[in-house]
Amino acid sequence: MALYEQSLLLASWGLPVFPLKFGAKTPAIQNFSSRASRSPAAIRNMWFPPMEDSPAPFNIGIATGNGLFVVDIDDKNGKEGSATWAALEALHGAAPPTFTVKTPSGGRHLYFRVDPSVWIPNSAGKLGIGIDIRGDGGYVVGPGSVLNGRQYVREPS
Structure with a gap:
């Protein structure tokens, strides 16, 4: 399963996800803890570069806290x-x-x-x-x- 699809699956299980740099543990976005999401639309916005039809290659981060x-x-x-x-x-x-x-x-x-x-x-x-x-x-x-x-x-x- 591709990482973008995996991120959507994890989000459907209630886990707030955000992109990490591929091959690394480093967040690919700023303010990851407030931007991590379970929303497919928000996840798509984080994974897909503007004007692109395929997701960027990211690892998956799961934000902890809030239960x-x-x-x-x-x-x-x-x-x-x-x-x-x-x-x-x-x-x-x-x-x-x-x-x-x-x-x-x-x-x-x-x-x-x-x-x-x-x-x-x-x-x-x-x-x-x-x-x-x-x-x-x-x-x-x-x-x-x-x-x-x-x-x-x-x-x-």
Whole structure:
């Protein structure tokens, strides 16, 4: 599935999307957190250059906050986030099944919903080594996106 179509699918699932530079994690637009959208018309305006009939090649960003946060489990650069996550689940119980994306480096993004009035800040390593939280004002790279020739892939539920 092409990245533009994937962005529309993610938006139909209630995820606010915006374009990232292709092959990168960097937003391709300014003010991504306020411009991320679930609206097909708004997404088309972000993906299609003026006067063009085909979408620009972008990766997909998913804005977090406003009731959506992502647990980013990193297994790279000496971080063993999966081991940290397993230890947290052993102490506190397993996390509920959720939308999960495998990252090119072997990590995972676990998506969770909370009441939109609950403010969840971004953090790095506060829950343990290799565990980051993407909350209000943050974002993650969406499934289908490509980094270093490898794809972010949605895991079966």
